[in-house]
Amino acid sequence: HHASCIIMMQYATIVFTTTGTTTIQCTSKTAFDHLSFPKIMSTLIQCFLSQPYRRRSILRRKYHRTFTLDRDYLSVAIVGTGPSGFYTAKYLQSALKKTLSSQDGKHFTKSLRGLKQLDIDLIERLPTPFGLVRSGVAPDHPEVKNVEKDFETLFDCGSLAETDQVFRSVMEFRGNVTIGRDVSLKEMKEIYDVVVLAYGCESDRKLGIEGESWLKGIYSAREFVAWYNGHPDYVHLGQEISESLGRGKPENSHVVIIGQGNVALDCARILAKGKKKLFGTDIASHSLPILKDGVKITTVIGRRGHVQGAFTIKELRELTKLEEEGCHAFLRIKGGELSAGTTSASLDELKKSRPKSRIDQLLCAASVNKKNEESWKEIVLRFMLSPIKFKPDPNDPLKLGSILSERCELKGEPFQQVAVSTGNTEEIKADMALVSIGYKGKPLPGMDPKIFDEKKGVVRNQNGRVHEETGMYVTGWLKRGANGIIGTNISDAKDTVTSIIEDLVDNKIDISSNVKRGRQGLDSLLSERNIKSVDWAKYKKIDMKEKDPARLRCKSQPREKITSLQDMLAIE
Numbered sequence: 001h002h003a004s005c006i007i008m009m010q011y012a013t014i015v016f017t018t019t020g021t022t023t024i025q026c027t028s029k030t031a032f033d034h035l036s037f038p039k040i041m042s043t044l045i046q047c048f049l050s051q052p053y054r055r056r057s058i059l060r061r062k063y064h065r066t067f068t069l070d071r072d073y074l075s076v077a078i079v080g081t082g083p084s085g086f087y088t089a090k091y092l093q094s095a096l097k098k099t100l101s102s103q104d105g106k107h108f109t110k111s112l113r114g115l116k117q118l119d120i121d122l123i124e125r126l127p128t129p130f131g132l133v134r135s136g137v138a139p140d141h142p143e144v145k146n147v148e149k150d151f152e153t154l155f156d157c158g159s160l161a162e163t164d165q166v167f168r169s170v171m172e173f174r175g176n177v178t179i180g181r182d183v184s185l186k187e188m189k190e191i192y193d194v195v196v197l198a199y200g201c202e203s204d205r206k207l208g209i210e211g212e213s214w215l216k217g218i219y220s221a222r223e224f225v226a227w228y229n230g231h232p233d234y235v236h237l238g239q240e241i242s243e244s245l246g247r248g249k250p251e252n253s254h255v256v257i258i259g260q261g262n263v264a265l266d267c268a269r270i271l272a273k274g275k276k277k278l279f280g281t282d283i284a285s286h287s288l289p290i291l292k293d294g295v296k297i298t299t300v301i302g303r304r305g306h307v308q309g310a311f312t313i314k315e316l317r318e319l320t321k322l323e324e325e326g327c328h329a330f331l332r333i334k335g336g337e338l339s340a341g342t343t344s345a346s347l348d349e350l351k352k353s354r355p356k357s358r359i360d361q362l363l364c365a366a367s368v369n370k371k372n373e374e375s376w377k378e379i380v381l382r383f384m385l386s387p388i389k390f391k392p393d394p395n396d397p398l399k400l401g402s403i404l405s406e407r408c409e410l411k412g413e414p415f416q417q418v419a420v421s422t423g424n425t426e427e428i429k430a431d432m433a434l435v436s437i438g439y440k441g442k443p444l445p446g447m448d449p450k451i452f453d454e455k456k457g458v459v460r461n462q463n464g465r466v467h468e469e470t471g472m473y474v475t476g477w478l479k480r481g482a483n484g485i486i487g488t489n490i491s492d493a494k495d496t497v498t499s500i501i502e503d504l505v506d507n508k509i510d511i512s513s514n515v516k517r518g519r520q521g522l523d524s525l526l527s528e529r530n531i532k533s534v535d536w537a538k539y540k541k542i543d544m545k546e547k548d549p550a551r552l553r554c555k556s557q558p559r560e561k562i563t564s565l566q567d568m569l570a571i572e
Contacts, residue, residue: 074096074194076121077522079197081122081123081131082130082198083147083151083486084477084492085475087489089120090154093118093171097118097169099504119518123522124174125177125178125179127534127538127565128543133151138269139229139270155171155536173536174526174533176534177522179199183526187525191522192471194472194500197444197478200439202442203442204435204439210390212435214398215390215400216243217243217399218433219432221264222263227241228287235286238290242290244399245295250296257299257433257434257436258434258435259436259438260300260436264300265311268319269318270283271291271294271298272329274295275289279553280557282560296376296378299430301385301428304419305337306359307350308410312355313358316363320366327377328376330369330375331369333363333367345412352414382428388404390403401429401431404425407421407425408421440482442457451466458477459479463499464496464498464500470508475496479496545571546561
């Protein structure tokens with residue numbers, strides 16, 4: 001009778017048969033390179049020699065036995081593939097390698113001393129990686145998206161293994177996998193040694209004023225940005241936005257943006273530029289017929305003064321240059337509102353902040369500019385206004401018509417000033433409103449309520465260590481709140497990585513158990529549940545398809561994003 005003994009390894013199955021045939025089945029060249037054949041043979045021989053009875057039963061009864069070998073890898077899952085996730089992967093690779101090479105091993109546990117490989121799986125609910133770099137960065141800011149190329153090199157190197165004789169790192173991508181639906185967070189903790197939450201903020205802060213929840217024409221800036229950037233979840237908003245923008249006539253429309261961060265100014269700029277100036281970017285094609293030549297008047301309001309505005313000078317300067325770039329859009333600043341916000345406390349703030357001082361100078365200069373006769377569009381920056389009510393259109397009680405705001409004045413010490421109502425109000429016409437007062441994180445389904453702060457929209461943590469959860473960490477917006485730029489995630493990721501390394505060295509993360517199967521365990525679960533995941537090779541096919549010249553509007557367009565999940569998954 002034919003008999004076989006199967007040893008299940010992390011990367012391969014070695015089949016020894018009574019006919020003298022030996023088969024090694026590897027999942028990849030990387031896996032083949034990783035096999036230590038002498039170790040396998042030594043373990044096999046020891047097991048057989050020490051248990052002759054079982055050896056005979058194997059030959060006689062076709063008995064299959066699985067031998068468990070010591071594990072020499074650390075499995076890490078990073079949930080979310082935005083900048084925070086990628087930076088965490090990058091710095092975990094370098095920090096762990098440095099730690100292993102710089103220590104003499106006496107402080108390490110047995111399992112850590114034998115660590116030879118780091119497996120990192122970046123898990124994303126969409127088939128495409130890069131998070132807000134792909135779906136949040138403005139299409140006319142291609143230089144910001146260059147960070148994608150840096151992130152890609154991590155995968156390209158990781159998939160072939162960044163290796164030396166002592167330690168290697170293998171990175172993989174699993175797209176189209178929703179944690180909390182396809183695989184529970186509890187299961188992730190059981191499968192992986194380390195789980196890092198990096199899925200960012202998928203909700204918005206609300207104003208909480210009358211009309212916000214039921215009037216048509218009110219959107220979050222996050223939704224609007226995702227729509228024009230081709231996010232699959234927001235393609236359906238096109239018809240609604242078209243109706244809000246003057247029923248398909250944006251050139252006659254008034255839009256009000258509430259909030260004065262960079263996202264708010266991005267939205268204002270996109271609305272002013274219109275189809276002609278965005279044609280050669282990677283903006284989703286479905287947005288161009290709706291934006292047409294741009295919106296007539298876009299008003300951006302903030303409750304405090306210009307000194308407290310959250311925007312940077314780069315975004316502000318872009319608005320001042322719209323006229324000279326041929327966008328026919330004028331930036332209007334009311335000098336009286338600049339003066340009202342220039343309190344003695346604000347003057348102290350300007351003295352202590354060079355960036356704010358430069359913004360003040362630029363706004364003061366813009367406030368005396370004269371409008372070009374050819375400019376038929378306007379972006380109006382308003383300060384010291386706080387919305388108190390969304391009012392319906394007199395001709396359609398379910399549609400937004402205007403926004404009632406109260407005039408404010410500043411009270412308080414430098415860097416602690418608050419907006420206080422003066423009792424005076426002002427009504428601003430609005431066909432559409434974009435609320436841009438901040439993104440907010442959400443807990444995953446099944447997440448323990450004690451680890452999530454609903455009010456702040458973040459996971460409770462200390463230096464990235466999730467509250468009362470061994471082996472679970474958090475990074476990015478979900479860790480600190482929705483603030484900062486892409487580069488802010490670098491120091492944030494390093495802080496979380498430091499905590500992971502400290503916990504490994506202090507034996508707070510046990511990697512000696514063979515129960516946690518990492519990537520193999522995840523893939524098994526996905527296969528059992530018929531989840532069609534997207535690996536890095538499959539994503540590169542999607543990427544290639546989006547860059548196919550036959551899909552592009554013009555030669556300067558970087559890519560035409562695929563906006564259907566079904567279409568992405570159908571690519572072979």
